[in-house]
Amino acid sequence: DIQMTQSPSSLSASVGDRVTITCRASQSISSYLIWYQQKPGKAPKLLIYGATSLQDGVPSRFSGSRSGTDFTLTISSLQPEDFGTYYCQQSYSLSYTFGQGTNLEI
Amino acid sequence: QVQLEQSGAEVKRPGASVKVSCKASGYTFTYYYIHWVRQAPGEVPEWMGIINPNGGDTKYAQKFQGRVTLTTDTAASTAYMELGSLSSDDTAVYFCARGELLPHLDYWGQGTLVSVSS
Numbered sequence: 265d266i267q268m269t270q271s272p273s274s275l276s277a278s279v280g281d282r283v284t285i286t287c288r289a290s291q292s293i294s295s296y297l298i299w300y301q302q303k304p305g306k307a308p309k310l311l312i313y314g315a316t317s318l319q320d321g322v323p324s325r326f327s328g329s330r331s332g333t334d335f336t337l338t339i340s341s342l343q344p345e346d347f348g349t350y351y352c353q354q355s356y357s358l359s360y361t362f363g364q365g366t367n368l369e370i
Numbered sequence: 371q372v373q374l375e376q377s378g379a380e381v382k383r384p385g386a387s388v389k390v391s392c393k394a395s396g397y398t399f400t401y402y403y404i405h406w407v408r409q410a411p412g413e414v415p416e417w418m419g420i421i422n423p424n425g426g427d428t429k430y431a432q433k434f435q436g437r438v439t440l441t442t443d444t445a446a447s448t449a450y451m452e453l454g455s456l457s458s459d460d461t462a463v464y465f466c467a468r469g470e471l472l473p474h475l476d477y478w479g480q481g482t483l484v485s486v487s488s
Contacts (some may be wrong), residue, residue, distance in 0.1 A: 265432075298474065300415075307465050307478035308407075308415060319476065350413060355472045359431055360417035 266290055266354050267327035279368065281342045285366045287352035289333040296356035297335045299328055302365075303348040311353075312337065344370055372396040374479035376465055379441045381485045387454040392466030398464040399447040402468045405475055406440065406451045410462040417473060418464075421449060456486045 267290035277283050287297065295315035300308035310319045312328040315335055325340045340348055347370045352363040377391040392404065406418040419430040421440040428440045439452045449466055464482045467475035 296472070300475075302415075305448060307467070307481060308475070309478075310476050312472060313472075313474040330386070353415075353417075353473065355474070359433075360473050362414045364414055370383075 265359040265361055266293060266357055268352055268354055268361055268363035269329055270350075270366055272366060274367040275369070277334045277342050277368065279342055279344060279370060283339040283342050283346075284351075285337045285368075286349050287335045287337070287363050289335070289354055289356075292311065292333055293354045293356035295330055296354055297330065297354045298355055299326075299337045300353065301346075301348050302351065308351065311350075316330065327338065342370065346350070372468065372477045374468065376464075376466060376479040376482045379483040379485070381487065382456050384457050384486060384488055386456050386486075387452060388456060388471075388484050389450055389452040390464050390466075390484070392449040392451070392479050394447045394449070394451055394468070397468075399442075400444055403470055404440075404442065404449040405467045405469050405473055406438075407465045407467060407475070408462040409465070410459075413462075415465075416462075418451070420469075420471070420473075422471075423449065437477065453484075456484075458486050461486050 269288045297315040299312040302308040315330040316328045329336045350366045375393045400423045408413045423430045423442040441450045466479040468477040469475045
């Protein structure tokens, strides 16, 4: 299976900060990378697909980028509602594996 | 509006099977795939499989092959996930979600807690 390694595992930031979360794939997955946000007791919410495409309705402060097998989720100006756990997921091979998650505290 | 309504929590004994339902509304059921994802307490989500309600084609994660069965009832706009030979490791919240062949999962059910305990 393709392994997805996320960093950091946890992060504390302030409102207005620029926040970056990284995900590295164990092999090439082209741009088949998805980002989700999950809040306690809730289902994950789709943020970004295809590494860089913003899902409809997601604020433009969220963006994604790719460099080889390294992927980045950026929140340009952190808002109070952005707390939660962020997961990357590869959509290249059928196991569709998730990263270990990044817990973001405001 | 698009909604996926899942069946209620289940408590099962080891070795038993569980069947979770997922009723879709607000869109044409056969136009989108249904994915199943589970998440054990405090753990990372885990993709289980996918079904195409238009024809019933399925694909399963290798880990669950032979133990999980995905089905749909298109007349009822409902998808089902049945998992057999349960063990305590299967204690988790099970989610259905709408997507395409790729797991761009834009709408999710509320989750169904399945607890396995002797």
